Amino acid sequence: MTTGNQQHSEDVQAAELRERLDAVIADAGALGHRGLIRRIVSTGIGLGTDGATRLDLKITATAVEEMRAAFRLFAPFVGVPKVTIFGSARTQSHDPLWVGAEAAARGLAELGWMVVTGAGPGIMEAAATGAGPERSLGISIRLPFEEAPLDVAADDGHRIAMKYFFTRKLMLVKESRGFICLPGGFGTMDETFELLTLQQTGKMEPMPIVLLDRAGGTYWQGFARFVTEELAGSGLIAVDDLDRVLVTDSPDAAIAEVTGFWRNYDSLRWQGEQLVLRVRAEPSDAELDDLNERFSGLCEVGAITRSGPLASEIADDDALDLPRLVLTPRRRAVGDLYRLIRALNELDSAPR
Structure with a gap:
C-alpha cells in the first residue's frame, strides 16, 4: 500500500x-x-x-x-483529396483488372485526386501508373517472397517502405476519402474486411467504398453472396451492412461513387449523443421536412434540425463556415446514416 x-x-x-x-x-x-x-x-x-x-x-x-x-x-498534400486503391500484387498488365484499376486512377487524378497504393506490383502498380508520378503516393511493405514493383515514381519523395503491416494499413486508410478494392488474395481480403469493420463499428468516418471487378466478373458478386448468405444469414452482421458498398465492373461508376459521395456532405462530429453533419449547402425547409419524414427511424429522439457551430467546434475552429444538421441517432444505425448522407448529396439544393 x-x-x-x-x-x-x-x-x-x-x-x-x-x-x-x-x-x-x-x-x-x-x-x-x-x-x-x-x-x-x-x-x-x-x-x-x-x-x-x-x-x-x-x-x-x-x-x-x-x-x-x-x-x-x-x-505536403494536406487538403488534396485522396483515394486508396487495393488489389492483388499478382495481376498482370494484360489483365482487364489492371486496365480497370489504371482507368479509375487516371480518371480520379484528372479530377484533382491523389491515388494512394501499397506501392507494390500488380493492381498497385496499375493504379500508380494511371495516376502518374505527381498524383500517386505509395506505402510499400518489405516482404521476403514478393517481387518489387516496377520503377514507377521511384525516388521522388512519393514513396516509403515499412516493416509492419499494422502501421502500413493505418496510413493506407488514415488520409483517404474513398477506397476502391479490386480482386486479390488474402491481403486484399484483409484490407477489404478491415474497411468494412471500421465502417460498421463507426471507427472510421463515413467514406465511399467501391468493389471493382472486371466486366462480367464474379469475384465481388461471390463475396457479396457469402456476406449476405453466411454472415447476415447467420445473424452475425446486419442484413443491410453491405448496402453501403458499391459493387461494380465499371471504372466510371467507381469514379462517380467516390467523387459523388462528397458532392454536398463534408464531414461529421459527435457532441455527446448528438451527431453534427456538416454540408456544403443548407437544405430548404421543404427538403428538411422530407428528410425527417424519410429518416424518422434514424433518430433516437427528436428530429433532424439545423444548427450553427457547437461550442466544441468553435473552440477547435472546426469548419465554422459550413451549414450544419444535428440529430441524435439510434445506436447501430450506420446503414441509415449512409443513406442519409446519400440523400443529402441528391438534394436539389446540393452543389452541382
Whole structure:
C-alpha cells in the first residue's frame, strides 16, 4: 500500500520529470502541442521503467519511426483529396483488372485526386501508373517472397517502405476519402474486411467504398453472396451492412461513387449523443421536412434540425463556415446514416 509520504515523493518526481522533459522539448524546438509530445516521450521512458523486453522496445521504436515517416510523406498534400486503391500484387498488365484499376486512377487524378497504393506490383502498380508520378503516393511493405514493383515514381519523395503491416494499413486508410478494392488474395481480403469493420463499428468516418471487378466478373458478386448468405444469414452482421458498398465492373461508376459521395456532405462530429453533419449547402425547409419524414427511424429522439457551430467546434475552429444538421441517432444505425448522407448529396439544393 502506498503511504502518504511515498505518494508525495512520487508526485514530486513526476513533476521534476515533467519540467525536465519540457526543457528538452523546448530546446529541440518542438513548440507546438507540447503536452502531446511530452506524452509520447513519457511513454517511451515508461516502457524503460516497466522493464519492457528488447523486442517490445524495438517494435515500439520502429512503429513510431514508421508513422513519423508516413506523416511526413503526406504532409505536403494536406487538403488534396485522396483515394486508396487495393488489389492483388499478382495481376498482370494484360489483365482487364489492371486496365480497370489504371482507368479509375487516371480518371480520379484528372479530377484533382491523389491515388494512394501499397506501392507494390500488380493492381498497385496499375493504379500508380494511371495516376502518374505527381498524383500517386505509395506505402510499400518489405516482404521476403514478393517481387518489387516496377520503377514507377521511384525516388521522388512519393514513396516509403515499412516493416509492419499494422502501421502500413493505418496510413493506407488514415488520409483517404474513398477506397476502391479490386480482386486479390488474402491481403486484399484483409484490407477489404478491415474497411468494412471500421465502417460498421463507426471507427472510421463515413467514406465511399467501391468493389471493382472486371466486366462480367464474379469475384465481388461471390463475396457479396457469402456476406449476405453466411454472415447476415447467420445473424452475425446486419442484413443491410453491405448496402453501403458499391459493387461494380465499371471504372466510371467507381469514379462517380467516390467523387459523388462528397458532392454536398463534408464531414461529421459527435457532441455527446448528438451527431453534427456538416454540408456544403443548407437544405430548404421543404427538403428538411422530407428528410425527417424519410429518416424518422434514424433518430433516437427528436428530429433532424439545423444548427450553427457547437461550442466544441468553435473552440477547435472546426469548419465554422459550413451549414450544419444535428440529430441524435439510434445506436447501430450506420446503414441509415449512409443513406442519409446519400440523400443529402441528391438534394436539389446540393452543389452541382
